[in-house]
Amino acid sequence: MLSTSADLRARPAELDASIVELRLPLKALDVQASVQRSLDGIVYPVLTLPxxxxxxxxxxxxxxxxxxxxxxxxxxxxxxxxxxxxxxxxxxxxxxxxxxxxxxxxxxxxxxxxxxxxxxxxxxxxxxxxxxxxxxxxxxxxxxxxxxxxxxxxxxxxxxxxxxxxxxxxxxxxxxxxxxxxxxxxxxxxxxxxxxxxxxxxxxxxxxxxxxxxxxxxxxxxxxxxxxxxxxxxxFQISCDDLIAQECLDLLKALPFLQISTACVYDDNFDPEYITHHHLKTLRLHSGGSTRFLRSLRLPALQNLHLTSDITYHNGNDYFSTFLASTSLRRFRADHPIESLSVEWFAAAMLGLVDLELDLPGHQFLREFLGMLDRNRDGAFLPHLRTLVFRRRMFGLDASMLGALSSRCTAGDENLADLESFQQILYPMSASLADAFARDNAMSLVACRELVERGLAVLHVGPAGQNLV
Structure with missing residues (x-):
C-alpha cells in the first residue's frame, strides 16, 4: 500500500516532465514561425526596382x-x-x-x-x-x-x-x-x-x-x-600596323577627307612625289618605322603629331623642319629621343604649339629651350604653350628652369597664354633615391610649390605616380 502511494505521488512529476518535453518542439515551431514572418516582412530593395x-x-x-x-x-x-x-x-x-x-x-x-x-x-x-x-x-x-x-x-x-x-x-x-x-x-x-x-x-x-x-x-x-x-x-580614320611609304601616300590620295591616321611606315626608297592633304588633323607614327616619307607631305591642317618609340631618324633631317613648317601643329609628342632635336623647329615651325611632350631631351637642347622659354628673354617663343612634359630626364630643378616656369605663370598679355601644366617625369626610383633627390633640390621644390600658389594648375616632379613636389 505504501509502495503504491509513493508511486502515485511520483507520477505527477513524471507527467509534468513529459509535458515540458512535448512543449519544447511546439515552442520552437512558434519561434520559427515568428522568424519567418519577420523575414517575409523584409523588402529587399533590388526586388522592388522597376x-x-x-x-x-x-x-x-x-x-x-x-x-x-x-x-x-x-x-x-x-x-x-x-x-x-x-x-x-x-x-x-x-x-x-x-x-x-x-x-x-x-x-x-x-x-x-x-x-x-x-x-x-x-x-x-x-x-x-x-x-x-x-x-x-x-x-x-x-x-x-x-x-x-x-x-x-x-x-x-x-x-x-x-x-x-x-x-x-x-x-x-x-x-x-x-x-x-x-x-x-x-x-x-x-x-x-x-x-x-x-x-x-x-x-x-x-x-x-x-x-x-x-x-x-x-x-x-x-x-x-x-x-x-x-x-x-x-x-576619316585609319589605323595600320605596317605600310610602305608609297602605300601611305596612295592612301592619302584615295581618302581626301581623312582626318586621323595611325601607321607604321617603312621607307621603300621611292622617288618623292609631293602631296598636299587638306584635312588630315592627327598623325601618329608607330614604332619601328621611318619618318623620311614626310619629306613628300604637306599637311596644312595637321594639329596633332605623335611619334612613338624607335622611330628611325636619318641623317640630314632638314626635311623634317620643312614638313613641320607646312603644318598647323598644336600638339607635338615624341615617345623616343630625337637625336637631331632642334630648338629652331619650335621657334620657326611650331609657333602655335599648345601641348609639348618630349622624351629624354638632351642637356644642350634643354639649355637652349629653357633660355628661349623664359619670357623675360624672348616673349615671342611658343606664345600659346599651356602644357609641357619632359619624360625620363634626370636633371635638377635649376634656376633656368624655375625662371622659365615662373615667367610663364602670368602672361600679362591677352595674346600670350599662361602655362597650366608642367611635368618632369623621372625614372622610377627607390625611396632612398627619392629622399636624396628631395634633399638636393629642397629649395627648388619650395619654389615649385610657390608656382602652384601663383596659378600653375599641375606641377609634377618625380616618377610617374610619385610627385615629389
Missing amino acids: PEIMSNIFLHCLHLPNLDDQRRTGPTPIHAPLLLLQVCRAWREIALSTPHLWVFLHVDLDRLTERLPYPEIETIVADWFGRAGSCPLTLSLCCELRRTFANGIRGILHPLAQRLQSLYLGVSWHQFKDLADIGPFPILETLALSATTSQGQSRVPLKLFSTAPRLHQIFFTRFATPSMFVLPCEV
Missing part, C-alpha cells in the same frame, strides 16, 4: 571591347549577359527582354567547330542576336583555319550584313576574296580587319566594303592593309 532600372543596371555589367582591341573573348557563363540568366527567374526574364544586352558577340570558329557542327553554331548566333531586336549589332568573327570557312563565315555573316554597325573580321586573304558578294553594309560605321595570311601574288583590291556609305573608321592589323580593299572615300 524592370527598366534593372535593365540599365545590367547594361553596366557588360564589357564591350573596342574593335581595335586584340584581347577578344567569347561569352562565358560567369560574365554578363549569360551570368544574369542564372540568378533567378525574374532576372532571366529582364535580361532576355533587354535588347542592348545582346548587341555584341565574339565568335571564334576555330574553337567552336571542335565541339559543334556548323548549323548549330549558326543557330546559336542567330538566337543570340535575335534577342537584340532591331538594335544595330557588333560582331567579332575570326577564323584562321581554311576548313572552317565555307559553311562558317558565310553562314554567319551574310544574314547579319544589313544590321552590322561594327565588325571585326580576322580571316585569311583567300577567305576575304571568297566573301566578295556578302553585303551591302548600309549601316556599317566601324571596321577592323586582320588578315592571318598575306595576299600572295594577288594585287586586285576587293570591293567587299565599297558599298558601306557610313563607314568612317577602319583598323588594319597583321597582314591586312588598305591596298587590299576599295574603301569609301568618306573614311
Whole structure:
C-alpha cells in the first residue's frame, strides 16, 4: 500500500516532465514561425526596382571591347549577359527582354567547330542576336583555319550584313576574296580587319566594303592593309600596323577627307612625289618605322603629331623642319629621343604649339629651350604653350628652369597664354633615391610649390605616380 502511494505521488512529476518535453518542439515551431514572418516582412530593395532600372543596371555589367582591341573573348557563363540568366527567374526574364544586352558577340570558329557542327553554331548566333531586336549589332568573327570557312563565315555573316554597325573580321586573304558578294553594309560605321595570311601574288583590291556609305573608321592589323580593299572615300580614320611609304601616300590620295591616321611606315626608297592633304588633323607614327616619307607631305591642317618609340631618324633631317613648317601643329609628342632635336623647329615651325611632350631631351637642347622659354628673354617663343612634359630626364630643378616656369605663370598679355601644366617625369626610383633627390633640390621644390600658389594648375616632379613636389 505504501509502495503504491509513493508511486502515485511520483507520477505527477513524471507527467509534468513529459509535458515540458512535448512543449519544447511546439515552442520552437512558434519561434520559427515568428522568424519567418519577420523575414517575409523584409523588402529587399533590388526586388522592388522597376524592370527598366534593372535593365540599365545590367547594361553596366557588360564589357564591350573596342574593335581595335586584340584581347577578344567569347561569352562565358560567369560574365554578363549569360551570368544574369542564372540568378533567378525574374532576372532571366529582364535580361532576355533587354535588347542592348545582346548587341555584341565574339565568335571564334576555330574553337567552336571542335565541339559543334556548323548549323548549330549558326543557330546559336542567330538566337543570340535575335534577342537584340532591331538594335544595330557588333560582331567579332575570326577564323584562321581554311576548313572552317565555307559553311562558317558565310553562314554567319551574310544574314547579319544589313544590321552590322561594327565588325571585326580576322580571316585569311583567300577567305576575304571568297566573301566578295556578302553585303551591302548600309549601316556599317566601324571596321577592323586582320588578315592571318598575306595576299600572295594577288594585287586586285576587293570591293567587299565599297558599298558601306557610313563607314568612317577602319583598323588594319597583321597582314591586312588598305591596298587590299576599295574603301569609301568618306573614311576619316585609319589605323595600320605596317605600310610602305608609297602605300601611305596612295592612301592619302584615295581618302581626301581623312582626318586621323595611325601607321607604321617603312621607307621603300621611292622617288618623292609631293602631296598636299587638306584635312588630315592627327598623325601618329608607330614604332619601328621611318619618318623620311614626310619629306613628300604637306599637311596644312595637321594639329596633332605623335611619334612613338624607335622611330628611325636619318641623317640630314632638314626635311623634317620643312614638313613641320607646312603644318598647323598644336600638339607635338615624341615617345623616343630625337637625336637631331632642334630648338629652331619650335621657334620657326611650331609657333602655335599648345601641348609639348618630349622624351629624354638632351642637356644642350634643354639649355637652349629653357633660355628661349623664359619670357623675360624672348616673349615671342611658343606664345600659346599651356602644357609641357619632359619624360625620363634626370636633371635638377635649376634656376633656368624655375625662371622659365615662373615667367610663364602670368602672361600679362591677352595674346600670350599662361602655362597650366608642367611635368618632369623621372625614372622610377627607390625611396632612398627619392629622399636624396628631395634633399638636393629642397629649395627648388619650395619654389615649385610657390608656382602652384601663383596659378600653375599641375606641377609634377618625380616618377610617374610619385610627385615629389
